[in-house]
Amino acid sequence: MNEQIVIFDTTLRDGEQSPGASMTREEKLRIARQLERMRVDVIEAGFPAASEGDFAAVREVARTVKESTVCGLSRANDRDIARAVEALREARSWRIHTFLATSALHMEKKLRMSPDQVLLQACNAVRFARQHTDDIEFSPEDASRSDVDFLCRVIEGVIDAGARTINIPDTVGYAIPDQMAGLIRTLRTRIPNSDRAVWSVHCHNDLGLAVANSLAAVMAGARQIECTINGLGERAGNTALEEVVMAVKTRRDFFGLTTGIDTTQIVPASKLVSSITGFVVQPNKAVVGANAFAHASGIHQDGVLKSRETYEIMRAEDVGWTTNKIVLGKLSGRNAFRQRLQELGIALDSETELNDAFNRFKELADKKADIFDEDIHALFADSGAHGEGDHYRFISMRQHSETGEKPLAELVLLCNGREHHVKAEGSGPVDATFKAIESIAASQAELVLYSVNAVTSGTESQGEVTVRLAKGGRVVNGVGADTDIIVASAHAYLSALNKLHSTIERVNPQTGTA
Ligand code: KIV
Ligand code: ZN
Helix, strand or coil: CCEEEEEEECCCCCHHHCCECCCCHHHHHHHHHHHHHCCCCEEEEECHHHCHHHHHHHHHHHHHCCCCEEEEEEECCHHHHHHHHHHHCCCCCEEEEEEEECCHHHHHHHHCCCHHHHHHHHHHHHHHHHCCCCCEEEEEECHHHCCHHHHHHHHHHHHHHCCCEEEEEECCCCCCHHHHHHHHHHHHHHCCCHHHCEEEEEEECCCCCHHHHHHHHHHCCCCEEEEEHHHCCCCCCECEHHHHHHHHHHCHHHHCEEECCCHHHHHHHHHHHHHHHCCCCCCCCCCCCCCCCHHHHCCCCHHHHHCHHHCCCCCHHHHCCCCCCEEEECCCCHHHHHHHHHHCCCCCCCHHHHHHHHHHHHHHHHHCCEEEHHHHHHHHHCCCCCCCCCCEEEEEEEEECCCCCCCEEEEEEEECCEEEEEEEECCCHHHHHHHHHHHHHCCCCEEEEEEEEECCCCCCCCEEEEEEEEECCEEEEEEEEECCHHHHHHHHHHHHHHHHHCCCCCCCCCCCCC
C-alpha cells in the first residue's frame, strides 16, 4: 500500500486573502461542499477572529461538512484560538491552525518581539489550543527565511506542547525546490521529537515555484500539502491543488504515494471557484485551463487521434472535463430546478430565495434553449444588484451602438430603494454603461480589471463579466452573467459597487491590517 498525502485546502482562507477574492457565507459553503465532494482531507474554512462574518462562515462550514476535517486559522494568542474553537466545535472533525513568525525580519519589524518571546508565545498558544482539541497544527510563518537553529527550537517546543502537524510555510515564495527539500530534511533529522508530528508544506508562488517546492518537500518527507483551487492566494497565489494532486497521481511511479482526492471533481471545483471569485483561469493553465487537453479544447491533433498517449499524459475525463451536459431547459419545473441545485451543492436559505433564483433561471431559459450546470453556477455567481439588501439594484437597461455614432446607455436603477433613470455616452457600450452608473454612484473607485468570458461554448452562451474596483486601499470583485454581455457588465459593476458600499471590517491574519 502506498502512503497517502494529506491534502489541506486553504482556498477559503489564504485564497480569500487575495485582494478582491472575498466571498459571502453562502459562496464559502458552496465551495466547501465541493471540496468535501472532492474528498479533500482538511478544509481551512477561514480566520474566525477576522470579523463576525468570517466567524459565522467558519461555523456554518463546520456544521455542514461531514467528511473532511474543518480547520480554522488563528494567530498565536488565546483570544483568536478561543474564537476559532467556538466557530469549529460543532464540526464532526476539526483542527486549530495557529501560527507565529520566526524569521528575524518578521520578529523584529512586524512582531517587535525577541526570539525568546516568540518561542514562549508559540508554545503557550499550542498548550492553550491543546486544552480544546488534539488536532493542532503550528506554522512558523516565513520559515524558509528563518534561522534554522531557532526554527528547530521553536518546532521542538511546539511539538512538546502538543502540535500534531508542523507546517513549513514559504510565506513570500522565496524558496528554491532543492532548498525546500533540504530544509524539511534538516528539520526532520535535527529535531528530536520530529517523528511525533506530520510534516506539512505551504508554498507561495512568487517565483512560480510553489508546486515544485511542495513536491520537493514531499520527496523530503512532508506528508501534507497546503494548496488552493486554481492556485488562488495572496500575490502570485499558493500551490495549485489540481497540479500537485495530478503530479502525484500521474507520476505515481516516481513518488510512490497517493492522495484521497476524487480527481473527477477537479474541473467542477475550478470552475466554481473561478466563477464565484471572478478570478479567471488562464487558458494554458495546467490541468484546468481550457487548452490543457487537446481533447477538451476541441483541437484534434493528428497524433492524439491515432493514439491518445502520444501527446496526453492524463485523461481529460479523469480530472472532470466532460462535454457540457444539458441539464435543464425552458420546460423544467421548480422541482427539477430544486433537485439540480441540491446535486450541485447549492443550498438556499428560504423559499423566497428559491423563488428568486427560479425566476432568474426562467428568464435565462427564455433567452437560451439549453441550460448547463455552468449556467446555473453563473446564475448564483452573479450575486450583486438584485438582492433585497443591495444598495444598488439593476432594474433594466437599453443601449444603442451604431457605426459612426457615440454609444449610448440608459439604465433604470434602484439606489437605496429610490428609482433613478440615468444615461451616458461613452467610447464604447461598456464605457457608456459604467459612466451612466457612475452618474448616480459617484464612487470615485478605480476600475482595475474588466474581463469577459463565455460560460459555455457557442454564441448562445452567457458572458460572465468580472469587474475589479479599488478604492482607499480596498479591492473588490463584482461578477455578472447574462447572455447580453453589456447587461452582464452592468450587473458586475453594480455588484462591485455594492461590495464597496458595505463597510465590513475584517483583519488580515498575517499583516494585522483591515
Ligand atoms: O503564508 C503563510 O505563511 C501563511 C501562514 C498563516 C500559514 O499563510
Ligand atoms: Zn500563505
